[in-house]
Amino acid sequence: MTRQVRTSPGAAYDLGYHLVWCPKYRRPVLSGPVKDRLEELIRQRAAEHDWRIIALDVVPDHVHLCVKSHPKDSPSYVANQFKGLTSRVLRQEFPHLKSRLPTLWSRSYFVATAGTVSAETVQRYIETQDERAPKSGGG
Template sequence: MSRDVYSTNNVVFDCKYHVVFCPKYRRKVLVSPIDERLKELFLLKANELQAEIVHMDIMPDHVHVLIRCDPQFGIHKVVKHLKGYTSRMLRQEFKQLTSRLPSLWTNSYFVATVGSVSLETVQRYIEEQKDR
């Protein structure tokens, strides 16, 4: 199985994260044309941050994003930038988002790592290093 790895000057990595977050009060505001514009803004900002949106799905009341990013920059910073930028831009472009929401996004989010190898495989690899 081939593995896509990325590198900076001093780190070689393969870090992907499943991130889920919701509009404030879980309001169902991410509908057309807002959802399409949100996708464009996510891609634009991720590119600026040198992160990659591997996959995304916008539901009316929440967002799923699969993100690859440099671990030195960190997933928290990527999510913070994505949420801040998209909130500001969407609220400027779609005034209906300002009437009932003090901000577009909740402060919280869910994040889980996504790996190309299982936990058991990594544990076995580490254990077998002594025998090499």
């Protein structure tokens, strides 16, 4: 993922999340028209929030999404925005999902930060700040 710093009043940021979530009981129901509509809904929700989708892969029993969001949006908020909308709409439009599953998505999800700088790089940067700080000439 390449670094693309975005700005808002008072912040410069580059936040990316890798999200994975599954249908309840990991049932393989995300194929054909359901898959197509799910991808459409995910892109719609991202656009509504001005989030950028970097990668999206829907397979029959889970969803992988890499998305760039704003600092005001927590990872749990981002995941719940995608899961909430898609569950409601897909279950309305595809009645067979209601009969096979008590809810579309399992309650859990996986999230990891995804960026261009490793934790080790950040740690090294912080630990060496005093070595790079300009030396004051006065005494």
